[in-house]
Amino acid sequence: MHATEFLKKKSPDVPAITVLFGDEPHFKRGVRERIEEIVLGGDEDAASTRFPGEQADLQSVLDEVRTVSMWGDTRLVVVEDADKFVSNFRSGLEKYVPKPSKGSTLILEVNSWPKNTKLAKAVAASPDSTAIECKAIKGAALVRWLKDEAASVHEKKLGPDAAGLIVELAGDDLGLLSQELSKLSAYAGDRSEISVEDVTALVGGWSTKTTFEMLSAIRTGDIDSAMRQLDALLTAGEAPQRVLGGINYTYRRIMKGVDESSKGTPLAAALKSAGVFPREIGQTEQYLRRVGRPRAEQFRNVLLRADESVKGGGRLPDRVELERLLIALSGANAEPAAV
Template sequence: MHATEFTRKPKAADGVGLAVLHGGERHLKSTSLALLCQRVLGTSSDEAIGLTKFAAKDLDFKTVRDELQMVSMFSDRKLVLVEDADDFISEFRSQLESYAEKPSHRSLLVLDVKTWRKNTRLAKKVDADGLEIECSELDGGRLTKWLTQQAEEVYQKQLDPQAAQLIPTLAGNSLGLLDQELAKLASYVGDRTRIGEEDVRTLVGGWKAETTWSMVDAIRDGKSGQALACLNKLLYAGEPAPKILGGLNYVFKKFAIASELSRKGGNLQQALKEAGVFPRDVSNVEKYLRRIRRPRAEAILETLAKADYGLKGGSRVPEQLQLEQLVLWLTGVNIEIV
């Protein structure tokens, strides 16, 4: 099961003798380990009595097995964690397979690995009688769902859908960092029950986020020189090109959607509101769309998709030049994107 599911079904660890944490999302691994400690040892503390951690390097299976079987005078249950256990599993696979058939009833062996092949005999034994917890990174809808649930369950706040989409655009996909941003937002809104997009714009991302908004506003207002200056400032500071594109996507997709809604006969101002444009920005965005004219507005989504493909390896043009071309095109400059 995925770690996000395990946090809601921790009883899945009861009676299990062997568990595997696999994937690259450290926040999910630490959260899952804390839950396992809670179920086995009665506390989630990293220093819990009965918790033993081994580094896999130069570790032999006998040492782990002896630790699992050793009875402590301070605790009748044990949890033994082998960190970075990929090579450990490869070297002692047959012993682990035998252990999985008859694990200790009073101990839980946890293997922390980067990769986990589900077609092996060991994996099938874990699937049948143990617990496999996937700690892979979240993105898209799964990430916004996690943010919404985390805000509600941990911080007792309602996170608006637009805010949930914007937070990772500004702060990245690291769940540990995102959780810190949620904590700051929850404190910032105080007694208010909802966290909105404006709160995220104000608090998340620091000066880089402010520079991104300045770049967006300059593009919207036709100030190509100022927009490029903001772009270069972000790149010089080491902001990844895909993240910069994510900020542009977040804003200009709304403009494109509004343009399509109005094309079908709707009022442009109402279409902008329906697309999620801030009420205070509607007038300026309406001017922007009328300035660049409908053909370019209707090509925004295709152009953004082309830029995304290019930054993912589909173009040999340097990333900076790709972004500069996109910024100029969005500003309304007659330029051919190569």
């Protein structure tokens, strides 16, 4: 079971032994806090003890697990960073798993948990123990997590476009993403949904908003407006590499749509499948039909050359390289053509 599945459950079962394995501390913390809430139930008199895995010994941990507090009948014991602990006391843990203390809960937090070991097999086979995967998630799974987190924690709807943009702008660190969601929820206020515009304004800031406006001008053929936006970005100190990164982010999806349409998929459907924002599909479709397929299919090479130049392989100043790129992408003087 992955941590995302456990955290979705309204009333998950908590056995006597839970192993949290993987490299994502945000998931480990979330599952541990949920278990604490279930096991201790907010009881101030209930006992909770943590051991550092590098220093803990099995006898001390099990003594703590088996000791019933005079103030409560439930104990929660956590061994943090327990890889060394598991390695050193594997034999003793193998003996404990089949007959754990029923009145307490033991949590082992590890990075590595090979499923072919005797201990892992014993945990998997016992009704009194479980192992929860706390590994990092990427791609579609990360977008789903953001949407679920927005709904369950902040009671906000977060569409796939807005969720995907958060990941593009903020990265895939779950702790940071959680903070961004909190800010976005507060920013949205009484509105029920966090929009792409909210993400652009708050996570990306002025530079991201300006980059998107520049690219919109490119799609409509307004090269003068696009040049003004580029000048504003560079004058404000935005790094040319970052500006180019924003252009590449948008055009990766456009080029994927062009490739898909070449296989017979209708252009609008191809752009949607490629991840182009729904509100931009109509404008992007008109843009591609204006510039024509032959020129559109050259955009990937144009972008690659600009990338090499801005990263130090060109003789011209970065501003000039970016200006030339915008002119090439705009399809200036292009007649309407089939795509």
